[in-house]
Amino acid sequence: MNKSFKIDSSSINMRIDRWIRNNIGKIPQSLVEKNLRIGKIKLNKKKVKSSVKLKLNDEINFFNFKFEEKYISKKVKYQPTNQIIKENENLIIDNNDDFVVLNKECGISVQGGTKSKKNLMDIFAKSEIFKNTKPYSVHRLDKETSGVFIIAKNRDSARLLTSLFRLRKIHKTYLAICHGEIEKNTGVWNNNLVRYEGKKQILEKAKTIFKVLDKNYNCSLVELKPITGRKHQLRKQLFGIGHPIYGDNKYKLENINKSINKELMLHSYQIRFMINDKKFTYTALLPNYFKQLLKTKRLKFLNY
Template sequence: MIKSYVVDETCNDMRLDRWIRNKLGNIPQSLVEKSLRSGKIKVNKKKVKSSFKIKTGFEIQTFNINFKENILQKKIKYQPTDQVIKENENLIIDDNENFIVLNKKSGISVQGGTKSKKNLVDIFSKSEVFKNSKPYSVHRLDKDTSGVFIIAKNRETAQLLTSLFRLRKVHKTYLAICNGEIESDKGEWISDLIRYENGKKIIEKARTLYKVIDKNSLCSLVEMKPITGRKHQLRKQLYEIGNSIFGDTKYRNTEFAKGINKELMLHSYQIKFMINEKKYTYTALLPDYFKKLIKTKRLKFSN
């Protein structure tokens, strides 16, 4: 069923997502974005973004959407079992009045999303650790990346830590086992990384300091300190120089396509920052599968 609406003068120069909510109901932004991407909502028969400014006389079409039905459907949150909660509580490195630090396992998202249900925020919202507070995610870590991860216990700390990350005052160290022998033992990678958002090409400058801890003709163990915080930055940069990370099925060089590891060999090893003149340093020990591959590939590292 196709419905058409003509924009009147009271809505001139209004954002499309605001018009949708005003006209069609209090629809979740995620549903608005999804409907626009799939072409179920169009303006003058064209796909546009949610931020698109509509004008008087524009025609807005909806295609086979029952918004009321979608709104009535309750979003089912992930409900962690007691065992999952306990397993993640056992990974906590530090627990204080303002935040916790844990050694995140590979294979779990830090917060819920369209493709991920099981996540740390929902898990710890049911934990005794957050009995008198609620968990706030303050930075990103890929689902398949293991290692140091911080969750704030209150809004004030969440805002402070988020600001520290944004201002690059949190110093992160990652470890990775990558395919092949990295040519230079240390240096800096400076890249123009490309990503796409709503069909638009975006180029972002990325910088990473690196040092090769050990290497042979088959692989390298490398320490990386990102200066910028672009999405998939380290994975993309290693892929660009021809040394993709073991277990990375998204960014992998074709000559290393065989024998893919089950786990992504990328680990957030250490985080350092300062709050009120107090220094904080947290280190996450390597997971067993990471140590096993180091041994199998005859690399040297003192954990």
């Protein structure tokens, strides 16, 4: 069976193999790569590698591809209650003609998956704010991470903001509370991070500027400015130097028991960018649980 799928803004910069697994179903990575290699799956009718990233309006073509029942796994849209819609609308920092900026809570995904679950795109799709349009995702923020998040209101804004993120013209600042006392007060982490595609190990260059704002023998409050945007970059880099983030149950040291903090102490604090010579700066207030841990650990942060 031949089918084609057009890429919208929610999938910009996503790898083609990931898109296939997310949207077509649980197809083994080896089968995805094989079909790309022999040309049963193409991008814009051309053969591509599994690592190619998608662009807006790209078309993924399937030729003589057997869409078996066990592979088909449609996304189930989350149906938010009016109360949940209102609660998330109350998190909005700015609402203009082109985009919305909000202070995302931890524990909520940006987009839904193959199972019905709470996510921002489905929530704001039902909001009056997007009554005559739809929400466009222009960047990613881990489910566990709180803080500044941008949602575009139209295709043109989505294209522009996505481009600014890709060109690293949007500057992000994070705050993290991590275990132990970081020795160096300022510096740059410039290293390779490991990720896996099946059994294949892939190295990705990652760069982050850091500054320790306060510390003691127990823990450190650190400001993080990622230059690259690798998956779990900040969490991996702090874990790599032996100072994992509080509440991180994925990247943690063996001698650290399960954290008493169910929330990840990583917060997207500020975003800065420029459009048509106009400067935009958005700051997200710290969550109460973050402020409470600062107090408990006797760490000072002057701006909250």
